[in-house]
Amino acid sequence: MATVSKELLAASSIPLILSVLKRGESYGYELIKEVKAASGGKLQFSDGTLYPILRKLEEKELITSEWRIAENDKRRRYYRITEKGKDQLKQEKKNWExxxxxxxxxxxxxxxSLS
Structure with a gap:
């Protein structure tokens, strides 16, 4: 099974994350699982890759986050796409198309043939 290069994963990370969050709020590990499942296992973010991107998206006001206590009593940071993020996703989609x-x-x- 071929895997996607780190460079292509980096280039596609913003539209991937925004696309998952457009479906509904999520936390980091769940985002990682959703991208991996949707790609048939060919794409997988590591924690070290995902969280800096989430921070960058939050700084740009494309997403928001809040800490909550999950059902298993663990603290989780839940992320949600903003209206600005939805607009950015529309532009990202046009660029990728x-x-x-x-x-x-x-x-x-x-x-x-030129050669």
Whole structure:
């Protein structure tokens, strides 16, 4: 099974996290599990990767967070997307759709060869 490079994971981390949070609030470990499950195990954030991104998103006011006591009596920080975050996600989606279209165009067999 091929895994995604660290560089591609880094480039896609903001839209991935915002997309998960658009579905509903979540805490760190749950975010990690959701991305891993949605990717069929090909993408997995580590704690050391995820939490700095969450802090950055919070500084940019794209998400908010609050500490709560979970059912198992553990403290968890729950994250929620803001309206500004939803707007950013719309822009991220447009950017990724453009890049996907561009790459598909460039990867398509060419009818004329320059080489």
């Amino acid at each position: 453009f890049l996907t279209t561009l790459l598909n165009t460039l990867w398509a067999p060419s009818t004329t």
